[in-house]
Amino acid sequence: MKHFEANFDGLVGPTHNYAGLSFGNVASLNNAALTSNPKAAAKQGLQKAKSLADLGMVQGVLAPQERPDLYTLRRIGFSGSDAEVLQKAAQQAPALLNACCSASSMWTANAATVSPSADTRDGKVHFTPANLVDKLHRSIEPVTTGNILQATFNNDRHFRHHQHLPEHTSFGDEGAANHTRLCSEYGHAGVELFVYGQQATNPSAVKPTKYPARQTLEASQAVARLHQLEDESCVFMQQNPDVIDQGVFHNDVISVGNQNVLFYHEQAFLNTAAKFDEIRRKMNTEMHFVKVSTEQVSIDDAVRSYLFNTQIITLPSGEMAIIAPTNCQENPAVFAYLNELVTLGTPIKQVRYYDVKQSMQNGGGPACLRLRVAMNEQEVEAVNQNTLMNNALFTRLNTWVDKHYRDQLTVSDLADPQLIIESRTALDELTQILKLGSVYQFQK
Numbered sequence: 338m339k340h341f342e343a344n345f346d347g348l349v350g351p352t353h354n355y356a357g358l359s360f361g362n363v364a365s366l367n368n369a370a371l372t373s374n375p376k377a378a379a380k381q382g383l384q385k386a387k388s389l390a391d392l393g394m395v396q397g398v399l400a401p402q403e404r405p406d407l408y409t410l411r412r413i414g415f416s417g418s419d420a421e422v423l424q425k426a427a428q429q430a431p432a433l434l435n436a437c438c439s440a441s442s443m444w445t446a447n448a449a450t451v452s453p454s455a456d457t458r459d460g461k462v463h464f465t466p467a468n469l470v471d472k473l474h475r476s477i478e479p480v481t482t483g484n485i486l487q488a489t490f491n492n493d494r495h496f497r498h499h500q501h502l503p504e505h506t507s508f509g510d511e512g513a514a515n516h517t518r519l520c521s522e523y524g525h526a527g528v529e530l531f532v533y534g535q536q537a538t539n540p541s542a543v544k545p546t547k548y549p550a551r552q553t554l555e556a557s558q559a560v561a562r563l564h565q566l567e568d569e570s571c572v573f574m575q576q577n578p579d580v581i582d583q584g585v586f587h588n589d590v591i592s593v594g595n596q597n598v599l600f601y602h603e604q605a606f607l608n609t610a611a612k613f614d615e616i617r618r619k620m621n622t623e624m625h626f627v628k629v630s631t632e633q634v635s636i637d638d639a640v641r642s643y644l645f646n647t648q649i650i651t652l653p654s655g656e657m658a659i660i661a662p663t664n665c666q667e668n669p670a671v672f673a674y675l676n677e678l679v680t681l682g683t684p685i686k687q688v689r690y691y692d693v694k695q696s697m698q699n700g701g702g703p704a705c706l707r708l709r710v711a712m713n714e715q716e717v718e719a720v721n722q723n724t725l726m727n728n729a730l731f732t733r734l735n736t737w738v739d740k741h742y743r744d745q746l747t748v749s750d751l752a753d754p755q756l757i758i759e760s761r762t763a764l765d766e767l768t769q770i771l772k773l774g775s776v777y778q779f780q781k
């Protein structure tokens with residue numbers, strides 16, 4: 338049977354904006370208060386997704402969330418009509434309003450952790466939505482994320498959906514951004530590498546001092562248990578706290594894997610040599626650890642360019658390609674490194690650049706925009722087929738974006754009640770295009 342690694346990209350929602358909500362994420366803070374372009378953001382994302390489909394990859398899309406989130410605003414005491422709720426929040430608690438308006442669900446690498454059926458004891462593909470408790474604006478995502486995942490992977494025979502972990506910092510979980518599956522072939526059992534930032538139940542363990550470590554070991558272990566993974570196929574590795582303090586808020590800002598390749602910065606992890614030995618021992622195949630030294634690319638350049646927030650994909654020809662943001666072309670050290678990388682004799686033979694600047698300005702590169710789901714043919718057939726990218730869906734979604742999205746949005750626009758109507762109209766139409774049923778609260 339054939340096996341694939343599908344990418345499900347998050348569609349950028351109509352409220353994409355720069356409110357500077359993510360402490361520890363350098364781009365989010367540096368670009369706070371810029372004017373965003375939601376239409377361009379959505380189209381950049383669609384273009385990247387379509388290009389991967391054109392390369393012969395299985396490519397899907399995940400619907401965005403309903404924002405402004407009026408339900409959370411009512412839950413915290415703002416009352417009256419929808420317009421009144423928005424207006425009161427804007428006057429009394431603008432920071433809370435901003436948190437309820439973020440389009441952050443576009444970064445589907447943080448939507449969930451996914452374990453393919455080849456790794457799980459019951460032979461199903463397991464999904465656990467990330468609770469994202471470290472950031473208020475993201476902590477309101479997991480319930481709807483679960484609804485969207487269930488509507489997209491809507492077949493009990495093949496897909497198992499778990500509830501997100503308890504909403505406490507002990508279980509801080511940021512999903513697939515801190516999880517990499519290594520394997521020989523996508524359909525063979527692999528090693529699931531969980532990278533955490535801190536241990537919640539061990540106060541003497543090292544952790545960052547300036548910026549938050551969003552993922553805990555306890556959360557990663559809980560996900561591994563839920564997903565019925567064998568101990569022999571899991572590796573838990575700590576991220577270097579020093580790089581978190583330099584803006585590496587998720588592991589996918591400093592390393593990325595695909596099959597038997599792990600592309601990483603030498604400062605990414607703690608206890609690197611011992612942990613790589615553990616990976617080698619647990620894998621049944623040769624591993625390629627592709628190391629980038631500080632001399633070649635500094636942490637600062639890695640964070641600015643998102644060299645490691647690239648996607649490494651295996652093309653139908655069997656060659657691996659890196660899907661990089663154009664920001665990597667614009668950084669001389671990184672561009673020079675990537676030009677050299679494809680000549681080094683590693684499995685990575687090509688680099689392709691895509692403009693995802695609207696997302697990058699909030700700290701989300703190509704890898705943040707996608708959730709990987711390795712599946713066999715039968716499982717791909719069991720996916721909601723209306724969410725899979727092709728020429729027709731690409732045209733349809735571009736037309737949909739043109740119809741509903743604004744060219745400009747500032748943080749002060751978030752109090753505009755018209756935005757609620759625009760967003761709901763757009764999402765209602767989207768659920769019909771993708772045949773998702775009622776996944777949003779306003780539809781229930």
Ligand SMILES: NCCC[C@H](NC(=O)CCC(=O)O)C(=O)O
Nearest residue numbers: 356357358359362365441444705
């Ligand atoms: N995986 C990439 C995630 C980027 C995301 N940025 C944000 O939420 C920025 C939103 C803002 O600042 O408006 C985050 O930090 O979780």
